[in-house]
Amino acid sequence: MRAVDVIMKKRDGGELSRDEIAAIVNGYVSGEVPEYQVSAWLMAVFFRGMSFRETADLTDLMLRSGAIMDLSGITGPFVDKHSTGGVGDKVSLILAPIVAACGIRVPMMSGRALGHTGGTLDKLESIPGYTTRLDEKRFREYIQRDGFAMTGQTDAIVPADKKLYSLRDVTATVESVPLITASILSKKVAEGSEALVFDVKSGPGAFMKTVEDAERLASSLVRTGQAMGKRIVGVITDMTEPLGDKVGNFLEVEESIDCLKGRGPADLMEVTYRLSAWMLVAGGVAKDVAAAARMCEEAVSSGKAYDLFERNVRTQGGDVEKMLSLYGTYRSKHVRELKAPVSGYIRSIDAFKIGLAGVYLGVGRNKTSDPVAPDVGFVFERKKGARVQKGDLVATVYGKDAASLDAAWELVSGALSVGPDAPESASLILKEITAL
Template identity: 45%
Template sequence: MIPQEIILRKRDGQVLTADEISAFISGLSSGAISEGQAAAFAMAVFFRGMSRDETVALTLAMRDSGDVLSWADIGKPIADKHSTGGVGDNVSLMLAPIVAACGLAVPMISGKGLGHTGGTLDKLESIAGYNIMPDEALFRRTVKDVGCAIIGQTGDLAPADKRLYAIRDVTATVDSVPLITASILSKKLAAGLETLVLDVKFGNGAFMQGAEEAEALARSLVEVANGAGVKTSALITDMNQPLADAAGNALEIIHCLEFLSGKKSGTRIETLVLAFAAEMLLQSGSVSSLPDGEALAREALATGAAMERFGKMISALGGPSDFIEKPGHYLKPAPYIAPVLATEDGFLSTCQTRDLGMVVVALGGGRRHPGDAIDHRVGLSDILPLGTRVEKGQSIAMVHAATEESLSVALHAVSGAYGISQHAPADQPIILARIGA
């Protein structure tokens, strides 16, 4: 098929066939499609959109552009979770070992930080020796023996997505629901999943600012994933404040260990982790209801089984075998640590969450450019949730910095990101809605 004819049909608002989409993506993978043609195609989709069937076809074509993993020899339900990203979002670190302890297999392909949002792989690279890019044999062995492995995308999984995303990134076509949907799902489907749960965030710390925008993406993802044969549901969740009480790579690993040891009971992030665990267990057929799934997940936490799985995953992928016993030996603190002090009495009422994410980036805990090095020590900890009553001079967060200068800048920025009022803000549920198949 002639690429320009396919571009022309989509430019004019016509519905492309699965064969046309497959041919275009095949050309993108082989190099037969030029960057200009790929950019024109992305722009046509951006303005004209795609039907559900077109998006399914695009997703499958990108999935099939490289290797598609099979887990037939595992003998367990193959499940995963994906988040659209936020500040202090380390859910995957706790969720994977929890559901692994409940009998699921979780081959989790994760990413590095993007903009103001932290990356799961950056957090795990805080742990000396942890291999985020193991060969397939080690990846498979870890999933089989431990039940979970969190690694990076290999060059052989959905390579067409890598090329198309790079082009979208420089042509202002990232923000397209069909293209976002196909990009996310092609990688997940290439990992050989049977079930998937999605965390689609909205708010001032999310890529999707409004709840309606997040719901549109969630519905697209759920419809397309189910159309492609993967049983999928989504939760639309609030990101108008940090999710964990820490933001920063090593600090979120410490938070993970505290969570798995039962020290974060009753928090917003506990609500979310257990909700996702329940979804995964229900989808896999391990339980017959969401309450049963939550109860099973709580048991995995209470018995220490989830913590044990996390430690085994770290060790299996090259990290220290005694990491969970001696995390302080391996996670070195930042040299400068100081509190952000409340400027008046009252209730923490608002938070500019994206600004907090950018504080972490400015401290060195994120990237301004793809090749930037990460300082895993820096970030924020002991972040108080909205609704907390504070007194003037009370700490609302701790800043961990590499230099006195960056510490001073960060203290000022974090203070300015919070609003304090004389009246407690209304409670906001962390889960706005559930989108099912």
């Protein structure tokens, strides 16, 4: 089968067979199909789309391009959570120990910051000594012992996704629901989870800018995941503003500690508890979301979730004592204050602009090879709905050097909107789609 014939068929709007999709995916992984032909195929898919059956076949073929995690011999249930990415999104650090404290095993494979969105691995690695490079033996051992483990994607897991994702990033074919669905699900199913909860973010700071686009992706993830025999929940959450009061690698570790000690900000805890509750329901340890939420709150108030967090830090090589000694002090010396330009109410703080500014500061990266800084970011003293007087401190901003603050400042100051009227408050949980 010639790759060019598969490209032509999709270019003309045809529905590809499993064998035709396999010719592209397997051929690219093996090196038989060159990058320029795969690029053309990706663009054809971008414009012509894929049917549900094509999307399911693509996901399965990508999954089978590499190893699948073997969690046999460990008592389940196994449930994981995936976020489509946002600003200040440290939910995984808080959620994993909460859910593990309630009896769910969480095999969490996470990613790094790219563009304006943060990365769980970068946050964890800001903890002195913490390693996210786990082989399968240690990953299994830590899940068995602590209830959860945090690792990055290995070369053996879904190699097709690694190659395709890199190519999509440089061929302007990232924003395709079938391609996103296959990329996310192939990795998550490879972890060995029985159920998955997806946090599909919507708004300026999200990958999907509108609720309608977020719903299309959530529906695709739920339907395709269900076809692969998994229990799936898609939760659409608002990413208009940064989540929580801190944005930055170690800064978000600090805020995660606050949350696990029962003093987290309301917006962050709303999202964390809702996603955690759905994981308990999907895993069969709670009959409904209300009962599950009470279990999650008890895991925090009893101290069990925080104890598991500390245990995981030690297990994965982190220095708990040093981490705690750095709390509140691990800050770059290059600092600037964002103040209210006028009196009134904070109408919004644009998550996208804050995320982009974070790249200049050293929070994130433009290329996967770029380094990130652990001690930079934002500490928000006031957020949406707060009444301010002209000159009131809104945020303290830390950069890797003075030049980074200068480069970021137009975005930082442009992210803040202050007006005469208080904005309406609303839930960050926008919609939920389930297949349990």
